[in-house]
Amino acid sequence: MSTSLPILEVQHLRKVYKSTVAVNDVSLQVIEGTCLGLLGPNGAGKTTTIEIIEDIIPPTSGEIRYRGKPRAQSFREEVGIQFQHTSLLNYLSVLETLKTFAKLFTDPEELDFLIEKCQLQPILERRNNKLSGGQQQRLLLALALINKPNLVFLDEPSTGLDPQARRNLWGIVEEIKAEGKTIILTTHSMEEAEHLCDRVAIMDQGDIIADGSPAELIERYCGQGTIFLPGNFDTRILTSLPYRWLKEHNRIRIEGDDIHAIIGRLSGMNADLTGMSIGAANLEDVFIRLTGRQLRD
Numbered sequence: 001m002s003t004s005l006p007i008l009e010v011q012h013l014r015k016v017y018k019s020t021v022a023v024n025d026v027s028l029q030v031i032e033g034t035c036l037g038l039l040g041p042n043g044a045g046k047t048t049t050i051e052i053i054e055d056i057i058p059p060t061s062g063e064i065r066y067r068g069k070p071r072a073q074s075f076r077e078e079v080g081i082q083f084q085h086t087s088l089l090n091y092l093s094v095l096e097t098l099k100t101f102a103k104l105f106t107d108p109e110e111l112d113f114l115i116e117k118c119q120l121q122p123i124l125e126r127r128n129n130k131l132s133g134g135q136q137q138r139l140l141l142a143l144a145l146i147n148k149p150n151l152v153f154l155d156e157p158s159t160g161l162d163p164q165a166r167r168n169l170w171g172i173v174e175e176i177k178a179e180g181k182t183i184i185l186t187t188h189s190m191e192e193a194e195h196l197c198d199r200v201a202i203m204d205q206g207d208i209i210a211d212g213s214p215a216e217l218i219e220r221y222c223g224q225g226t227i228f229l230p231g232n233f234d235t236r237i238l239t240s241l242p243y244r245w246l247k248e249h250n251r252i253r254i255e256g257d258d259i260h261a262i263i264g265r266l267s268g269m270n271a272d273l274t275g276m277s278i279g280a281a282n283l284e285d286v287f288i289r290l291t292g293r294q295l296r297d
Contacts, residue, residue, distance in 0.1 A: 006068075007032040007151055007182050008053070013062035015048050022048040024206035026062075032150075035173075035183040037197035039190070041291050045206040046186055047155075053184070054081055054153055066151075077105070080149035082140050084156045090129035094120055094139055097128060098146070105147045118142040118172060134165030141172060152176065154185045158192055170195055190284035200283070204291045214283050221289050222281035223257035230275040237271050246292065255289060 008030040015023040023045045030036045040046040051057045053064055055076055066075055088097060098115070102108040115121055118138045123131065131139065137157055144152055154173070158166040166189075173196055177183055187193055193200050194214045202210040202217075210217055231250040238245050243262055244255045256262045259278060266273060 005032055006030060007066070008184075009063075009065040009068075010049075010053060011063045011065070013049065013052060013064070014060050015045075015052060015057075016060045021206050023052070023059075026203075026206075026208055028201055028208065028211065030151075030182060030184060031198075032182050033177070033180050034198040035177055035185060035196050037185045037187060037193040037200040038203065039187065039193055039200055039287060040203035043205075044203040044291075046203045049203065050153060050155065050184065050186055054079070077147060078149060078151070080144035080147060080152040082137075082144040082152070082154045082157055084159060086140055086143075088128040088136075088139075091127055093125050093127055094131070095124040097139065098142065101143050101146050107148065108146050109148050114142040114145060117145070117175065119168070132165075133160050134162070134168065137161065137165070137169055138172070141169070145176070149181070151182045151184070154183060156187050157185070158187070158189060166192070190282065190287055194283040202287065202290055209290055210286070217286045218281050218283060222255065222285045223259075225259055225281045226279045226285055227254040227256075227259060227262055228252065228277045228279060229254065229273070233272070237266070237269055241265055244289065246288065255285065 006029040010026060010028045013023055013026040014021070026045075026049055028036075038046045038050060048057070052059045055071060064071055066072075066078075092100065098111050098120075102111060115124065118141050120138060120142060123135050123139075126135075128136070128139070141154075141157065144154070157173070158169050161169065170192065173183065173185075177196075183196075185193070185197060197214060199211070199213050200217065201208050210221070212220065229252040231247070231252060233252050235245070235247065235252065238252075238254070241262075246253045254262060263273070263276075
């Protein structure tokens with residue numbers, strides 16, 4: 001359960017590589033017992049931000065406080081990290097891998113608990129190089145939990161998984177959060193962020209450009225929803241209207257705060273609205289509005 005107190009505070013974080021500013025004055029708080037999603041397009045600075053918070057790389061400037069104090073040497077032992085790509089010894093079995101990692105800590109989690117939590121029982125004797133994507137992600141999640149962390153970092157945990165494996169992993173993450181653990185999640189899946197995160201911070205060009213719960217961000221930036229028109233719609237009509245629109249694949253997306261007003265304006269111009277549909281706004285709509293390069297004003 002959340003205590004409404006920050007377990008982690010990031011203050012004016014900055015990272016500069018020669019003349020390139022990767023992270024520019026990022027500040028955020030992570031409330032204990034919640035899931036924070038850090039989102040952003042490629043090159044936004046989220047990976048660098050996370051690696052600094054994880055104490056993998058040093059910041060150029062800024063401060064990170066864990067439980068109200070600067071991170072101590074023990075910080076790395078107290079957090080769990082599931083990297084997006086981790087190389088495991090090919091010819092060790094899942095059980096052998098768990099036992100090996102458990103020996104790295106003085107007070108590891110009970111392996112039976114992890115095996116049940118991450119649904120590893122059917123694959124305990126299988127070698128690491130014979131695991132499917134979903135099986136490997138469940139093993140990596142177990143390894144991230146093996147030191148009984150209260151703060152867990154998940155770096156794009158469901159990348160490359162099929163829908164069933166992805167939903168299965170989400171269920172495990174929800175159970176972890178229900179135990180009171182705090183999660184920081186990076187993902188390119190807006191559906192994943194909307195499903196798992198209590199709060200999301202969207203980064204672009206090294207800065208946090210939006211911060212709030214998924215519902216708050218959807219209401220703040222997308223209003224009532226989105227209008228979709230067939231791809232063969234005459235977009236010349238749209239250029240004279242004060243609405244944001246995007247042509248994607250075989251349809252045209254129109255965004256605005258008042259859907260009824262948009263439809264009224266289009267109808268008043270005798271636009272052919274055959275095939276029009278209206279969709280409820282979601283976090284992906286927020287992301288595209290804030291970071292999309294193709295949206296037109």
